[in-house]
Amino acid sequence: MINPAKIEEIAKQISSNMPQGVKNLADTFEAKTKQVIQNKLSEMDFVSREEFDIQSKVLIRTREKLTELEAKIAALEAKLEQSDDTE
Structure with missing residues (x-):
């Protein structure tokens, strides 16, 4: 959320003028x-910087896991194709 101190500062500036x-x-x-x-x-509908940073880290970890899983699937598919070719 936006810093309440900043809101207070703006309100004070308005009143002082x-x-x-x-x-x-x-x-x-x-x-x-x-x-x-x-x-x-x-x-x-704002999110705090802390919430944004947390979700960014979650997204990075999710992307890394997806890349790992894609590589594993590709390896399994290649293995499956090799076993089909040898039969």
Whole structure:
């Protein structure tokens, strides 16, 4: 998920750039902005970097296993063809 500290930093930047007359509403605005952004981001179908890295490693291992199995099948097929030729 996106870093909550980054969302908080963005909300603070927005509130610090408001006109002086609105400063007293900055805390409420910051909280509401943060809440809206977090809600919208949670609705999106994102995966964390950690989840992505884990799935990448799983995919690499799966590809390696597939390559091994393909080589074994090819060897067995070649063996089978040789035994058919000798009969």
